[in-house]
Amino acid sequence: MNLQSILxxxxxKAVSESYAATLENIEFQATRKDFEGDITVVVFSMLRTVKGNPVQIGETIGEYLVANVAEVSKYNVVKGFLNLVLSDAYYLDFFTSIQNFNSYGKVPATTEAIMVEYASPNTNKPLHLGHVRNVLLGYSVAEILKAAGKKVYKTQIINDRGIHICKSMLAWKRYGNEETPQTSGLKGDKLVGNYYVKFDKEYKKEINTLVENGFTEKDAKAKAPILLEAQKMLQKWEAGDPDVVALWKKMNGWVYEGFDATYENIGVDFDKNYYESDTYLLGKDFIQSGLEKGVFEKDADGSVWCDLTDEGLDRKIVLRSDGTAVYMTQDIGTAIQRVKDFPDINGMIYTVGNEQDYHFKVLFLILKKLGFSWAENLYHLSYGMVDLPSGKMKSREGTVVDADDLISDMAATAKEISEELGKIDDFSAEEKTQLYKTIGLGALKYYILKVDPKKRILFNPEESVDFQGNTGPFIQYTYARIQSILRKAASASGYTESVEIRNLTLEPKEKELLKILQQFPDVIQLAAGNYSPALVANYTYDLVKEFNSFYQNVPIFGAENPAEISFRISLCDAVGSVINTAFSLLGIQVPDKM
RNA sequence: GGUCGCAUAGCUCAGCUGGAUAGAGCACCUGCCUUCUAAGCAGGCGGUCCCAGGUUCGAAUCCUGGUGCGAUCACCA
Known part of the structure; x- marks a missing residue:
């Protein structure tokens, strides 16, 4: 039983004996720093059932607890707050109870399975900063869910077909001169992206010409020859035209090579890929059964709709009058397909930007109406857009922050700072490169993940990402310091693992550290429940901040006796392990030295 | 216009189911490297928690109304 339920x-009991009143539940909170104590009982909230002066009630309870609960060593009452001081033995017992620092906080996997979709790239352009946030968030949430005991399947849906890729294909055919990643030395996704931009340029030229010749802007946009040709290409693709399909395969292949490199660079992976070219026809079969169940209705022109006006939403089309699928149809089909592919999953998480909030609200509602039991466990992990000081990122206009460039820029900054500090001069060139990447990525990932997912991020490339204060490198640095201590401990003779610590007197900073360590399992569960890596990031920062204060103010190897030394080293070890675990949940690596 | 989200220090962000004097980092200012890594530590400066009502012992937090910013409301994806 945990301490709160014992208390x-x-x-x-104390209240019923002294006041003849029965309390339902007791409210606890961490004691504020400015007061003495570790845990605080809020007496105010008892006043509804217990009549009396809050200070007096607090005193009565406090006295009772000190007398009857071994863990409570002292108490004080301030207004309606009863602050309890817990014994050092309580905290030391807790520390002893952590068997394995490396697995501390995590829960063993259960059979409860869930799928996390955390990327949905189009194959006509390279990944940019917006994708990076998407991927980091989803990956981290997947890792957090695993740590919280879920079985997780990671997936992405690749939008590999449609008018966008035809635009790149057409431009390449016209202007590409058979350029390939090999002949140009360009990364495949970059090469294809260039032709998407090229298409847009030509398209805009044609629009201007048409407008000069008396077309309205709207007509010009719809009638530009290059667009008509792209549309024709899409029709050919859908008809299975061998030449078009071959070109499509070739160019998508280039893009996948590029994506793979970027994903590897970021350090994320997927258990299963879904391709829109496989799924875009799915879902139509379920329209019929939905019609029979009365979930959908057919209009005179043959189009099929779902009426959600009772739920405060609009009527939503699920099948065009010509019988073809829309995005919603496809998403219905894909969801059902995924449950067929992975029969043990009982829910899905879609990591998609908040511009699609409405879409997912409707999708989930329709799936519920269709009667799928797992539809109760669908969650749209909606995140805010990443904007630049200049406004929105637009691929066509080239105002995007490219993912690969961003990562190498961060590593370059890490290199600059590292060289200036000159602490790793004994590293080999390879070790240095690896470290710069670890730090650069750590800075980037932490910067993005520490923010509440639903808030939008303003990214300023000029000011870039910090390496001091509440940042990834700061936390990595603390980890490296701890490793340095552990190395020294391993080579020294005085440090033995099995030492009796129960009778030690704790320094205030040691106690604070133990308190924070104690919260870790709860933080993982909370983060899992809220799908929020930010909670893990902020927790880690609090831990590290406290550790640094301990490190700089309490001697470790210079402690008074061997038991103290041994305990402090062990405490460092535990903090290091928790940092490592927490960062692994964020997808961030930690260096042994920096 | 309807719907959804956001608004906290100059800037970037925390603030758990309502709790004590609203916290960090950056920036600015002051100290601390002959000791376990100064990417650090100790401290200072800095607030109309968007506004107005309401709920109650108590509101940054909950409710209502308003303002501002963003998103969305296609037989597009």
């Missing part, structure tokens, strides 16, 4: 029982 609750005694408090209820």
């Amino acid at each position: 609750s029982q005694h408090i209820i």
Whole structure:
């Protein structure tokens, strides 16, 4: 039983004995720094059932707890707050109870499975900063869910077909001179992206010409020859035209090579890929059964709709009058397909930007109406857009922050700072490169993940990402310091693992550290429940901040006796392990030296 | 116009189911490297928690209304 429930029982007993009142539940909170104590009982909230002066009630309970609960060593009452001081033995017992620092906080996997979709790139352009946030968030949430005991399948849906890729294909055919990644030395996704931009340029030229010749802007946009040709290409693709399909395969292949490189660079992976070219026809079969169940209705022209006006939403089309599928149809089909592919999953998480909030609201509602039991466990992990000081990122206009460039820029900054500090001069060139990447990526990932997912991020490339204060490198640095201590401990003779620590007197900073360590399992569960890596990031920062204060103010190897030394080293070890675990949940690596 | 989201220090962000004097980092200012890594530590400066009502012992947090910013409301994806 945990401490709070033990305390609750005694408090209820104390109150019923002294005041003849029965408390339902007791409210606890961490004691504020400015008061003495470790945990605080809020007496105010008892006043509804217990009549009396809050200070007096607090005193009564406090006295009772000190007398009857071994863990409570002292108490004080401030206004309606009863602050309890817990014994050092309580914290030391907790520390002893952590068997394995490396697995501390995590829960063993259960059979409860869930799928996390965390990327949905189009194959006509390279990945940019917006994709980076998407991928980092989803990957981290997947890792957090695993740590919280879920079985997780990671997936992405690749939008490999449609008018966008035809635009790149057409431009390449016209202007490409058979250029390939090999002949140009360009990364495949970059090469294809260039032709998407090229298409847009030509398209705009044609629009201007048409407008000069008296077309309205709207007509010009719809009638530009290059666009008509792209549309024709899409029709050919859908008809299975061998030449078009061959070109499509070739160019998509280039893009996948590029994506793979970027994903590897970022350090994320997927258990299963879904391709829109496989799924875009799915879902139509379920329209019929939905019609029979009365979930959908057919209009006179043959189009099929779902009426959601009762739920405060609009009517939503699910099948065109010509019988073809829309995006919604496809998403219905894909969801069902995924449950067929992975029969043990009982829910899905879609990591998609908040511009699609409405779409997912409707999708989930329709799936529920269709009667799928797992539809109750669908969650749209909606995140805010990443904007630049200049406004929105637009691929066509080239105002995007490219993912690969961003990562190498961060590593370059890490290199600059590292060289200036000159602490790793003994590293080999390869070790240095690896370290710069670890730090650069750590800075980037932490910067993005520490922010609440639903808030939008303003990214300023000029000011770039910090390496001091509440940042990834700061936390990595602390980890490296700890490793340095552990190396020294391993080579020294005085440090033995099995030492009796129960009778030690804790320094305030040691106690604070133990308190924070104690929260870790709860933080993982909370982060899993809220799908929020930010909670893990902020927790890690609090831990590290406290550790650094301990490190700089309490001697470790210079402690008074061997038991103290041994305990402090062990405490460092535990903090290091928790940093490592927490960062792995964020997809961030930690260096042994920096 | 309807719907959804956001608004906290100059800037970037925390603030758990309502709790004590609203916290960090950056920036600015002051100290601390002959000791376990100064990417650090100790401290200072800095607030109309968007506004107005309401709920109650108590509101940054919950409710209502408003303002501002963003998104969305296609037989597009």
